[in-house]
């Protein structure tokens with residue numbers, strides 16, 4: 567793995583991924599909205615930035631050229647199928663055999679066997695109710711994006727994040743196949759460690775065509791199940 571692309575580079579998760587990727591010695595190409603390029607000032611001499619919407623197919627085609635891995639932040643902003651357009655462009659233009667790692671939340675299910683905590687179900691209901699009135703996000707867009715990824719024969723991984731918090735790294739998160747598994751009960755991961763999991767997944771073939779649900783390795787549920 568030499569050169570990678572990070573799509574959605576300027577967000578909180580994206581910037582942590584840039585730092586981890588540079589620490590791993592990767593050459594980094596980043597895509598972010600033009601108005602957000604200034605958020606990457608700290609990295610400007612160390613990465614190549616391609617400004618543009620992440621669902622712009624021409625931008626993605628240019629950005630992923632020659633990349634062995636692509637890290638994509640999937641966000642369901644607006645009502646223009648932003649996540650789906652982003653994911654489809656990556657699936658279509660990444661070079662054959664590239665490792666494709668996508669981020670999303672626990673609410674995504676691959677096989678319908680996840681058992682969601684009541685708080686998550688409540689939050690999803692509230693979000694759906696609010697966004698019917700003010701459609702600033704479209705939860706079904708991220709669902710559709712992931713459906714297309716799961717159906718693809720590329721070397722994908724969909725990393726499903728718990729609730730996130732800031733703070734110093736605690737180490738690589740632990741993961742499980744299904745939300746509801748005891749190890750995930752604490753439902754909290756440091757954002758910096760979510761980013762680490764995404765970057766480490768690039769070289770972890772055990773995660774190819776998997777949808778790991780992650781949780782911080784120092785959370786009570788992770789420690790309880792490890793013992």
Ligand SMILES: NC(=O)c1ccc[n+]([C@@H]2O[C@H](COP(=O)([O-])OP(=O)(O)OC[C@H]3O[C@@H](n4cnc5c(N)ncnc54)[C@H](OP(=O)(O)O)[C@@H]3O)[C@@H](O)[C@H]2O)c1
Pocket residue numbers: 573574575576577578579580598599601602605639640641643644648669670671672726727728729730757
């Ligand atoms: N927040 C959570 O608690 C949580 C929990 C589980 C999983 N996740 C997943 O983690 C990932 C990133 O989450 P995060 O909380 O760390 O967010 P984040 O890093 O702040 O990322 C937000 C991304 O959305 C982009 N964005 C913001 N407003 C936009 C708009 N109006 N149109 C288009 N793009 C826009 C940002 O780009 P700009 O820099 O250009 O604004 C940035 O790339 C997502 O895949 C999310 O599903 C989050």
